[in-house]
Amino acid sequence: MSAMTDSARDRRTEVRRLIDSMEHAKIISDGHFSALGMLITDASLSADEPALVECQDGLQWLHRHYLDVNALDGAQREQRGRILGLIDVVHWALKRLPSGLQLALQPDGHAARFMLAVFRRQGLSNQQLAAELGTDETEISRVGRKLLSAGVVWRRKEWRQNAWDLTPRGRHYLETSGLLPADADIDADIDADAGPGRRAEPARAAETASRSPDGVPRHTDTSRPTRPTRSGEPPRPAQG
Structure with missing residues (x-):
């Protein structure tokens, strides 16, 4: 948790530092705006409210420099427009934070159990979540829309079904809200082949025991008997 706090700080x-540099620059460069845009994105995904508030205050301070100018030239009008655009982005990022939406979930409620189920196994469908929570798919859709608007889950399509994943903001909310059980494995290995955020499943015992040197499972058909062969040849399955 300390690493996350240090990162936010x-x-x-x-x-x-970046806002101060922009304030004293004669012309605010594209590099300044790009760097600030990336910081806003990172802070939003990480639910870093202090950084977003700092950014909002700094941008509003920058915008004040354009209020007392009677006639802005073309470059100044463009800079003012970009600053106003970033102020809007930060404003909505703060509104979508779990704290800003007052997302206080009851541990035994459907919303909290929804998030915990997706934390344990990302990519669950509406039907699977309904079975997990002991409710119907209509309730899952309603709860999912609420969590989606809070930015703590995201929804994708797998064929004709919804598949639900936890966002970095949702993971942060679970870690800081006390909803995770004490023995939850927060640093569980991620299966790179299973898609973003999915946890690795243990390999099947048969495949683990029989792999070629290059890691490809060998498929041995033991349903057919083998027949003797001439010396030096490997046994071949008997023809059915």
Whole structure:
């Protein structure tokens, strides 16, 4: 948890340093806007409210420099427009934070159990979640829309079914809200072949025991008897 706190503190410091640099620059460069845009994105995904508040205050301070200018030239009008655009982005990022939406979930409620189920196994469908929570798919859709609007889950399509994943913001909310059980494996290995955020499943015993040197499972058909062969040849299955 300390690493996350240090990261958030560094992000807030970087926002402050960047805003100060933009304030004293004669012309705010594209590099300034790009760097600030990336910081806003990172802070939003990480639910880093202090960094977003720092950014909002700094951008509003920058915008004040354009209020007392009677006639702005073309470059100044463009800079003011980009600053106003970023202020809007930060405003909505703060509104979508779990704290800003007052997302206080009851541990035994459907919303909290929905998030915990997806934390344990990402990519669950509406039908699977309904079975997990002991409810119907209509309730799952309703709860899913609420969590989706809070930015703590995201929804994708797998063929004709919804598949639900936990966002970084949702993971952060579970870690800081006390909803995770004490023995939850937060740093569980991720299966790179299973898609983003999915946890690795243990390999089947038969495949683990029989793999070629290059890691490809050998498929041995033991249903057919083998017949003797001439010396030096491997046994071949008997023809059915």
